[in-house]
Amino acid sequence: MSESTSNVLSTWARNIAPSPTLAVDAKAKALKAAGEDVCGFGAGEPDFDTPDFIKDAAAAALAAGRTKYAPTPGIPALRKAIAADYSARGFGGIAESQVVVSPGGKMSCYLAILATVSPGDEVLIPAPYWVSYPEMVKLAGGVPRFIPAAPGSGFKITPAQLRAAITPRSKLLILNSPSNPTGAVYGEAELRALTAAALDAGLLILSDEIYEHLLYDNTPSLSPALLAPAEKAANVITVSGFAKTYSMTGWRLGTLVAAPEIARAVADLQSQTTSNATTFAQYGALAVYEHPAKARAALAQMLARFDSRRLRLWEALNAIPGITCHRSQGAFYLFPDIRSFGLPSSEFAARLLDDERVAVVPGSAFGAEGHVRFSYATSEETIEKGLERLTRFCAKLRG
Ligand code: PLP
Numbered sequence: 001m002s003e004s005t006s007n008v009l010s011t012w013a014r015n016i017a018p019s020p021t022l023a024v025d026a027k028a029k030a031l032k033a034a035g036e037d038v039c040g041f042g043a044g045e046p047d048f049d050t051p052d053f054i055k056d057a058a059a060a061a062l063a064a065g066r067t068k069y070a071p072t073p074g075i076p077a078l079r080k081a082i083a084a085d086y087s088a089r090g091f092g093g094i095a096e097s098q099v100v101v102s103p104g105g106k107m108s109c110y111l112a113i114l115a116t117v118s119p120g121d122e123v124l125i126p127a128p129y130w131v132s133y134p135e136m137v138k139l140a141g142g143v144p145r146f147i148p149a150a151p152g153s154g155f156k157i158t159p160a161q162l163r164a165a166i167t168p169r170s171k172l173l174i175l176n177s178p179s180n181p182t183g184a185v186y187g188e189a190e191l192r193a194l195t196a197a198a199l200d201a202g203l204l205i206l207s208d209e210i211y212e213h214l215l216y217d218n219t220p221s222l223s224p225a226l227l228a229p230a231e232k233a234a235n236v237i238t239v240s241g242f243a244k245t246y247s248m249t250g251w252r253l254g255t256l257v258a259a260p261e262i263a264r265a266v267a268d269l270q271s272q273t274t275s276n277a278t279t280f281a282q283y284g285a286l287a288v289y290e291h292p293a294k295a296r297a298a299l300a301q302m303l304a305r306f307d308s309r310r311l312r313l314w315e316a317l318n319a320i321p322g323i324t325c326h327r328s329q330g331a332f333y334l335f336p337d338i339r340s341f342g343l344p345s346s347e348f349a350a351r352l353l354d355d356e357r358v359a360v361v362p363g364s365a366f367g368a369e370g371h372v373r374f375s376y377a378t379s380e381e382t383i384e385k386g387l388e389r390l391t392r393f394c395a396k397l398r399g
Helices: 005-010 011-015 020-033 052-063 074-089 105-114 134-139 159-165 186-198 229-234 260-271 279-289 293-316 345-356 379-397
Strands: 099-102 121-125 143-148 170-175 205-208 237-243 254-257 374-375
Touching: 011 134, 020 345, 052 279, 052 293, 074 099, 074 254, 074 279, 099 105, 099 260, 105 170, 105 205, 105 237, 105 254, 105 260, 121 134, 121 237, 134 143, 143 159, 159 186, 170 186, 186 205, 229 237, 254 260, 279 293, 293 379, 345 374, 345 379
Parallel strands: 121 143, 121 170, 170 205, 205 237
Antiparallel strands: 099 254, 237 254
16 A cells, blocks of 8 residues: 555545455456356345335335435334334334334444444454454444354354353444355254353344345244343344345345334434435335235245255255355355365455356355355356356366
């Protein structure tokens, strides 16, 4: 870095790493735009269109002139619907005042971290982790501390590992089940024990449940706030959103449910930064609660496609000599082990893109060397073509 640049940029700007997942996606898209035939497994977004009933509701809101600022924490009808939904799911009488709608689940996570982490506080992050958590923690002046989950444990950490990582500076544990990048989902006993270990030690939990509805193999949807002892449930912040469930990544709508004091702080931070999530987009999301049967049907349709792709890709990856792949139960990712090829994951991914025009994200981006992430939020045709190319690439690497 030149001296003049270092004088111009702040500590925050100099220390932040740009999102490697968005970078892979951008490179694949640029190659495609240049006419290259790229098989993209990099994207973290469903390849389906947003369901019509949601688009129609947003269009009607636009036509009705819902084009002005909304209340900072969200339009009242949407907050009320979200609160009622969480309450009905057993979260125990969630009030509208505990719900904040933000421009994307990413922003919800960031604001939750800003609202709870002071400079020097440690934030415990199980690895592999979603790329943004460590950077968000650093932007808050916090210190990310990683807890590595072994592939043999299904990419899940244990309460003993968590306890061993806690120090007097530990403030927050971030959980993400189903996980990006592994697709791993904690079982009930595992999540209950982990939740208890964190809360007993006085930590707050940020539970990022953005993939909560993308579950396979009859895996139940679980939440630390539901498994926490009632007197400690207020120490859990639950984040979710509409992007992954209803294929609404570009709408930028995230949700946060927390104790009133935390929700208020999140709303205050939002009031001084982004103000509110886009007003007419919120009316689109409201349709999910006003038409639950349509929402269920749309989700079921997408899930069926994701599930058949998951199984196809998982079986085919395991059939490639040198690759082993854990069977994920959620989200739309597989995270195969490529250690047998003896290459750093970044080199494996770069060569795969250069030689065969297949885009995957290196595990190093998620704090997990020796793996690469495949997103199966891509067409069946791309999956088949990509598998053919990957098989050829791996055979060449093995000589
Ligand atoms: N959390 C995780 C684990 C994610 O993978 C993502 C998106 O990739 C998000 C949060 C944020 O989603 P959005 O900001 O699109 O709602």
